[in-house]
Amino acid sequence: xxxxxxxxxxxxxxxxxxxxxxxxxxxxxxxxxxxxxxxxxxxxxxxxxxxxxxxxxxxxxxxxxxxxxxxxxxxxxxxxxxxxxxxxxxxxxxxxxxxxxxxxxxxxxxxxxxxxxxxxxxxxxxxxxxxxxxxxxxxxxxxxxxxxxxxxxxxxxxxxxxxxxxxxxxxxxxxxxxxxxxxxxxxxxxxxxxxxxxxxxxxxxxxxxxxxxxxxxxxxxxxxxxxxxxxxxxxxxxxxxxxxxxxxxxxxxxxxxxxxxxxxxxxxxxxxxxxxxxxxxxxxxxxxxxxxxxxxxxxxxxxxxxxxxxxxxxxxxxxxxxxxxxxxxxxxxxxxxxxxxxxxxxxxxxxxxxxxxxxxxxxxxxx
Numbered sequence: 048x049x050x051x052x053x054x055x056x057x058x059x060x061x062x063x064x065x066x067x068x069x070x071x072x073x074x075x076x077x078x079x080x081x082x083x084x085x086x087x088x089x090x091x092x093x094x095x096x097x098x099x100x101x102x103x104x105x106x107x108x109x110x111x112x113x114x115x116x117x118x119x120x121x122x123x124x125x126x127x128x129x130x131x132x133x134x135x136x137x138x139x140x141x142x143x144x145x146x147x148x149x150x151x152x153x154x155x156x157x158x159x160x161x162x163x164x165x166x167x168x169x170x171x172x173x174x175x176x177x178x179x180x181x182x183x184x185x186x187x188x189x190x191x192x193x194x195x196x197x198x199x200x201x202x203x204x205x206x207x208x209x210x211x212x213x214x215x216x217x218x219x220x221x222x223x224x225x226x227x228x229x230x231x232x233x234x235x236x237x238x239x240x241x242x243x244x245x246x247x248x249x250x251x252x253x254x255x256x257x258x259x260x261x262x263x264x265x266x267x268x269x270x271x272x273x274x275x276x277x278x279x280x281x282x283x284x285x286x287x288x289x290x291x292x293x294x295x296x297x298x299x300x301x302x303x304x305x306x307x308x309x310x311x312x313x314x315x316x317x318x319x320x321x322x323x324x325x326x327x328x329x330x331x332x333x334x335x336x337x338x339x340x341x342x343x344x345x346x347x348x349x350x351x352x353x354x355x356x357x358x359x360x361x362x363x364x365x366x367x368x369x370x371x372x373x374x375x376x377x378x379x380x381x382x383x384x385x386x387x388x389x390x391x392x393x394x395x396x397x398x399x400x401x402x403x404x405x406x407x408x409x410x411x412x413x414x
Contacts, residue, residue: 063119067127072109074135077106078142078263107135108241115177115234128219129237136241137208140251148178148204149332150320152254154264155179160186164193181385184301185258204253211261212251216241218264225271259302262294263309269294270316270370288366295374299381303348310378313371320364 084099106150112122120128148157155176163186173179175198185207191202201239219240224233240246250257269287299306315344 057202063121065086065115065121065124066114069127069260070131071260073110074107074131077103078135078138079103080106081139082142089102089327104139106120107139108132111135111241112238116231118154119235120231122224125230125234127236129212129216129220132210132237132336133212134239136247137212137251140248141205141208145313146201148201148253150252150254152176153252156185158182158256160189160200160204163187164190176392178303178388181388182255182301182303184262185253185255185299188258208251208253208257211258214261215250215264218261222264222268222271225275255302256305259347260296261297261307262301264303264371266291266294266309270367273366291366291370292373295370296314296377299374300375302394303382306374306378307382308376310371313367313374317364317368317371320367324360324364 071269080099081103084103084375087093088096111128114128115132148154155173156174156179159171159173159179162168162173163183169183170180189200189203189207192198192206193200196203196206198206216237219235220230220237221232224230227233227236234279250260264364269291272287273284273291277392299310
């Protein structure tokens, strides 16, 4: 796989027959094996349940790894297989308890969801997880899905989880692909990300981090597209910039830790771009004339009284910087609004972590 400045999306040279059908059949058989194991466990025959679960998990993962690492798979096949892997592992997690989302966080957010629906209240009380109603992005999207589609509530929850999983795996693929200039690298990036136990369980459950991660990786991908000259028409780039700001707002009101980690990343990214761009000339043949005109045409005059046009890179630095500033302001504002409900929730976690770190450093052992 290779790419050139004129063609920012990598083009696969070696081409072989698509194996998507084969992979789907194998993944389906893996889910069937896991379903049998789950059914045996529920009926009291727990002995074969774990071996069948592990066999099914390998059967889901292995064929996807085969095609994502293959040298002769096409880019479109890698993207499809990435989605198959993400959804296959999500289905593996869900079929253990397909009729009720029974994880601790899932029950807590389910309580917030039901109170929002029944009471038509935006910020209901949740005594189990008091901070949950103040990050209502997940519940609001679920309610919107239910009202728009008319689906039962459980299916609306599954639709949200499925959409979030698709966004995450595709954005991871596209970000790594553009960073490395190779669709094969994008597939390997998805494979490595999907190998995390967090991806299988914690970030597959019906909880606010699951959706917030989708917004976070979408923000990074949109900014990556804006980085590449000619990768999209000007109007499309302006639309992507608006999507960046909308995604920032949605992420901030969906999950606290994900939002602040993403804000920190954007601040570091913007600072790095600013420092590396300080020596770039103000005027260049590669000018960006229409993307956010008021931001880019600040009235800089050249020697002959003409306005100096910023380069496309300078425009990009400003957009990333503006995104970082907006994220910081919105995140700080929402955190201040939530106040003690958030600090009371996260303080014990960080205090315990700090104590464990001190124990590990002081006595060379700890949790």
